[in-house]
Amino acid sequence: MTTPEEYDARYLRGILEFNRGEFFEAHEIWEELWRDCPAEPRRFVQGLIQAAVAIYHANRGNRAGCARLYQSARAYMLRYESPYWGLDIGAFWQAMEQCLAPWLATESSWGFATGPTCPLPRIALQPPPTTWPNGPSCDPEPERPMDEPL
Numbered sequence: 001m002t003t004p005e006e007y008d009a010r011y012l013r014g015i016l017e018f019n020r021g022e023f024f025e026a027h028e029i030w031e032e033l034w035r036d037c038p039a040e041p042r043r044f045v046q047g048l049i050q051a052a053v054a055i056y057h058a059n060r061g062n063r064a065g066c067a068r069l070y071q072s073a074r075a076y077m078l079r080y081e082s083p084y085w086g087l088d089i090g091a092f093w094q095a096m097e098q099c100l101a102p103w104l105a106t107e108s109s110w111g112f113a114t115g116p117t118c119p120l121p122r123i124a125l126q127p128p129p130t131t132w133p134n135g136p137s138c139d140p141e142p143e144r145p146m147d148e149p150l
Contacts, residue, residue: 007085007086007125007129008033009133010029010030010032010033011030011033011045011085012129012132012133013029013133014026014027014029014030014033014048014052015123016132016133016134017029018048018052018121018122018123019122019123021120023052023053023055023056023059024052024053024056026052027049027052027053027056030045030048030049030052031049033045034046034049041084041085043076043077043079043080044076044077044080044084044085046073046076047072047073047074047075047076047077048073048077049073050070050072050073050076051069051070051073051074051077051096051121053069054066054067054069054070054096054100055099055100055120055121057069058100058103063103063104066100066103066104067104070096070100070104074093074096077089077092078093085125086125086126086127086128087123087125088124088126092121092123095120095121095122096121098118098119098121099118099119099120099121100118102118103118
């Protein structure tokens with residue numbers, strides 16, 4: 001899947017939700033895709049699902065759940081040559097680390113809702129899709145600034 005016409009609509013819908021900060025919804029959409037995936041991209045999609053849920057857990061102050069899913073998602077996705085399905089995997093994990101690693105490295109109990117803000121990771125595809133699932137004019141930008149808490 002490297003041309004814009006080949007992106008699965010569920011992959012794109014999940015990206016839209018992820019970029020809007022709707023991490024649980026992104027996970028739900030990507031699970032539908034994961035169930036239908038052939039073996040080769042299955043772990044990649046599983047990594048996306050777990051990355052979304054890691055941020056979801058962080059938002060609720062669940063450090064153990066966040067850390068576990070962060071590590072397994074990273075391990076799944078870094079097995080793939082970048083870019084994969086249009087995603088720069090290295091850049092994505094750099095953004096995930098920038099966002100989550102400082103929190104995971106402390107003993108603080110804050111979650112994103114009550115603690116310091118960080119730039120949330122965003123997914124951008126190269127090449128971009130010719131059409132988003134909600135139509136060609138669908139704005140994949142988040143509905144809130146990235147430096148606001150969830």
